[in-house]
Amino acid sequence: MVLLVPGHTVLRAIGIRTTSALQHLVYAVGASFAAGIAGGFALNAAGLLTPLGWALWFWAVTAAAAVVAAGRCDTPDLPAWPAPARVRLWQVAALMLAVLVATGAYALAVRDEAAYREFKYIAFWLLPSASGQSGRITVGIRSAETRPQRFDVEITLDGQPFAVFRSIAVPPGHTWTREISVSALATRQTAEARLYRPKDNRLYRSVSTLVPRI
Structure with a gap:
């Protein structure tokens, strides 16, 4: 129209x-x-x-x-x-078949759209302090999953274990953050954080940042 x-x-x-x-x-x-x-x-x-x-x-x-x-x-x-042109029987049958195929495809698309769920994920970050203070880093988790999840966070500093957080409960749509104090040196240090799922101890995410030097 x-x-x-x-x-x-x-x-x-x-x-x-x-x-x-x-x-x-x-x-x-x-x-x-x-x-x-x-x-x-x-x-x-x-x-x-x-x-x-x-x-x-x-x-x-x-x-x-x-x-x-x-x-x-x-x-x-x-x-x-x-x-008007003469319409033959086979043409009517072909038209009806095309209509059935198109209708079926549309019905499947509607069903799939109703059942579709956007891919959910966990956002994980490790950043220098937002306030700009030297020797401080911020680790955070934001959940976009459909159910509450528990996670373990392990932080290393230049390859050495530094901090561990166990069984962090993060409900859907919520954010968990911690600001951690690090002994800042005159040289830059590399901090790395790993996110694990306790139920199978699988590595879920891995992020890193540089610790601001003095």
């Missing part, structure tokens, strides 16, 4: 004569595109680039063009439609 009806009414309103049904359809689609492009600029300027805004725009274009076309006394006649 969007690609045909507005263009058809615009053609009737401005009195463009077409010689065949195919030519009329092509002109109608082109005029609909032109109305859509003009509507994009108008709706963008008005801040109404929304489904409702588009519906109102095409309704207004179609209604205004229909009124103008009805008021014209020299509106050209529509081109004659070609005689």
Whole structure:
């Protein structure tokens, strides 16, 4: 309807004569595109680039063009439609099969969309102190899982064990953070944090940062 009806009414309103049904359809689609492009600029300027805004725009274009076309006394006649072709049984069967396949594909897509769950994950970070203080690092966990999870965090400093946090409970959508004091030296140190799942002791995430030097 969007690609045909507005263009058809615009053609009737401005009195463009077409010689065949195919030519009329092509002109109608082109005029609909032109109305859509003009509507994009108008709706963008008005801040109404929304489904409702588009519906109102095409309704207004179609209604205004229909009124103008009805008021014209020299509106050209529509081109004659070609005689309908004979439809054979196998063509009807092929059409019905195509409809069934398309309907089935759409139903599967709707079902998959309803059952789809966005990939969930755990965000894990290790950063220098946000306040800029030397010798302090911040470790954090943010859960986007669907169920509460427990994690272990192990922190090393230049390859040596430094801090351990066990059985950290992180509910869905929550964030756990700790700011840790590190003995800052005159040279940069590398701090590394590893995130484990206690139920299988598997490494889940690994991050690192440089400890600001004095």
